[in-house]
Amino acid sequence: MKLSSMDASPRLLGLVWPFIAVVLAQALVASLSLYTLSAVRAYVGGESQWSKGQKHAIYFLSLYAGTGSEEFFSEYRGAIAVPLADRSARLALEQPEPDTNAARTGFLQGRNHPDDVTGMIWLFQNFRGFSYLDAAIRHWTAADTMILAIQQLGDAMHETLGKGPVSTAEISAWKAEIHRLDHQITPLSKAFSDSLGEGSRFIKMLLTFANLVTAALLILLAVWRTRKLLAQRQAFQLALNAERERAQITLASIGQAVISTGADGRLDYMNAVAERLLACPLSAARGKPIEWLFRLVDKDTSVEDVRLIERLLAGEPRRSSARPQLLQRPDGSVVPVALTGAPLLVSGHVVGAVLAFHDMTREEDYIERLSWQASHDALTGLANRRDFESRLERTIADLADRPRQHALMYLDLDQFKLVNDTCGHAAGDQLLRRISARLTNELRPGDVLARLGGDEFGVLLGDCDADSAADIAERLRAAVQDLHFAWDGRPFNTSVSIGMVQIADARVTIEETLRAADVACYMAKEKGRNRVQIHSDGDMALQERFGEMAWVQRLHAALEENRFRLHAQEIWPLDDDAAEAGVHVEILLRLTSEDGSFVTPQSFIPAAERYGLMPSIDRWVVRNTFA
Missing domain, CATH: 3.30.450.20 (PAS domain)
Structure with missing residues (x-):
């Protein structure tokens, strides 16, 4: 039979009204419990403020008796105002017609929280005859008598000290009286606190019992009402559990x-x-x-x-x-x-x-490993040339926005090839690792050390003036020189030649900076190795070497592009009688520059001789002369 909505509503109400009644009763009891406990907690907190104010009043009044300082008297007045305000609130509520506005003002001046004041007034008015609260209020009243005595003593002391200095005997008498009042009020304060604590625990137990009773009624009613639904719920639960288990097995796999x-x-x-x-x-x-x-x-x-x-x-x-x-x-x-x-x-x-x-x-x-390998040297763990040049480029670019002074060093180990040739590459690799560790220890945090090639290193010093950079370069040189390296019992002396250049101009390119450091390093080697050479724009020797190094690339390009030219010049004797049979010819070498002009040998031969390009030029001349 299908029920109409008018029949269904009363049936539904008949099913749920006991639950509604018990829940409402439970909510009412719980709300009353919470409100009462909140009010009791407020009184406990207020007692804490009262006790704190009383103790501070005794403390600062004692200091005032000994020093006569108005600052201590002001602190005393502020402290004693708290128990006095609570006293005024109590007196307002004990009147035949309680003055709740005056009581509210007193509790607020007693440093109670504004949200707690209404509950405190309600608890005082409705539970005044309750044994625990009545005992607490009696102790409170007795303690207020001591508070008034302290106030009278403080006023008398202030009036006396305001007239002029007082004797030591009078100060001692004041302190003795303060100590007596403190000794008398302490038990009353403790009794007040203990009474509130006992009352709070009793009310909590009573309200808990009421809540348990209503909760038990609700539980019994719920059990009685739900027994008929268990069979259907169990069937649904079994089906749901089977579906859940299948889903969990799938997810776990x-x-x-x-x-x-x-x-x-x-x-x-x-x-x-x-x-x-x-x-x-x-x-x-x-x-x-x-x-x-x-x-x-x-x-x-x-x-x-x-x-x-x-x-x-x-x-x-x-x-x-x-x-x-x-x-x-x-x-x-x-x-x-x-x-x-x-x-x-x-x-x-x-x-x-x-x-x-x-x-x-x-x-x-895997990505981090690849990234590390792309920017670090596998043997030493230092930054590689690619990462070093990238950092150098960023450092130079930053000079346009923030003018600063940096330094770049180019380090070349002296006679490193000797270790490789006599002891093998394993010895050379071990030496490179030890030198890398030594160099790293001598640098500042944030400085960059990189391995640029076989036995070549680069150092980038950020925010470093010339003198500091020179000191660091000397420490690096000394660190390598002091390294005691031996392989299979054979000792080797180690040293390094260092070229250094200052970086302060954003207009200079990375190639120019590296070339300047390289030239300075080369000059350090030419001057005897194991030294530091600082690049300077006014150093003629460095400028000459810089120019020669610029010729190296030009000579390589000229050989590859076949831009050398041969000129023949016939040789005639000055004395006709000494003439020999045949023709004598002098072969002259010229270089065609990028713009098509001729360059004489004295411009490029010194660089070719210094950097080992003369054998290649000689072979080109012989090959083309007899072609």
Whole structure:
């Protein structure tokens, strides 16, 4: 038989009215309990302020008796004002017609919280005859007598000290009286506090009992009403458990960490992979907010995604990003992850969210390893030439916005080839590692040391003036010289030649800076090795060497582009009688420059001789002369 809505409403009301009645009674008892306990707590807090004010009044009055300082008297007046204000509130409530406005003013001046004052007045008016509260008020009244005595003593002391200095005997008498009053008021204050504490505990026990009784009635009614529903609920639960078990087996078998939440954003389920990823078992995590389990932080910006669950529960899916994010656990450890999220929909309504994490630790480690290898020397662990030149380029570019002074050093080990040739590359590698460690120890934090080639190193000193840079260069040279290196019992002397150049002009290019340091290093080697050569624009020897080094690239290009030219000049004797048979010819070498002009040998031959290019030029001349 189908029931109409008019029949169904009374039936529904008949089913639930006992629950409603008990719940309302429970709510009423609970509200009354909370309000009463809050009022009692307010009195306990007020007693604490009263006791604190009384103790401070005794303390500062004693100091005032000994010093006569108005500052201590002012502190005393402020402290004693608290118990006096509480006294005025009590007297206002004890009147035949209680003056609640005056009582409110007194409690507020007694430093009670404004939100607690109404409850304190209500408790005083309705529970004044309650034994515990009555005993507390009697102790309060007795203590107020001592407070008035302290006030009278303070006023008398202030009046006497205001007339002029007082004798030591009078000060001693004051202090003795203060000590007597303090000795008398202390037991009363303790009794007041103990009475309030006993009353608070009794009221709490009484209200707890009332709440337990109403709760027990509600439980009995709930048990009686729900017994008929257990069979149907059990059948539904068995079906749900079977479905849940199938879903959990499926989730446990996949390799990604999967987390699901309820509509409130609290964790409902996670598979075994998620337990390992979050370092937290499901039993401990279930029901906890997602923010309690992890924080999702952008790897590049360090900005936390605080609205992740909020967006998912609003129906907005989260697609996986190509850039991994950092999952931060409660213990502070982080794991790089790729995240995919989606709202969980049932009948078109969002009932939770699902998050799938892929642990990117292996991928990130591989990327970091590749990145490190791309910018570091595998043998020494120092920055490589590519990374060093990149940092140097940024340093020079920054000079345009922030004029500063830096220094660049070019270091070339002396006679390193001797170690490789006599003991092998293993010895050379060990020497490079030891020298790298020595050089690193002599540098400041933030300085850059790089291996630029076989036995060549570069040093970039940021924010370093010329004198400081020269001192550091000398320390580096001494550190290499003091290294005692031996291989298979054979000792080797180690030294380094260092070229240094200051960087202060943003208009200079990285190539010019490196070339200047290289030329200075070459000059250090020419001057005997194991020394520091500082580049200077006024150094003629450096300028000459700089010009010669510029010719090296031009001569290589001329050989590759076949821009050398041969000129023949016939030779005639000055004495015709000494003429020999045949023709004598002198072959002259010229270089055609990039602009088409001829360059005479005296301009490029010195550089070719110094940098070992003469054999190549000689072969070119012979080959083309007899072609």
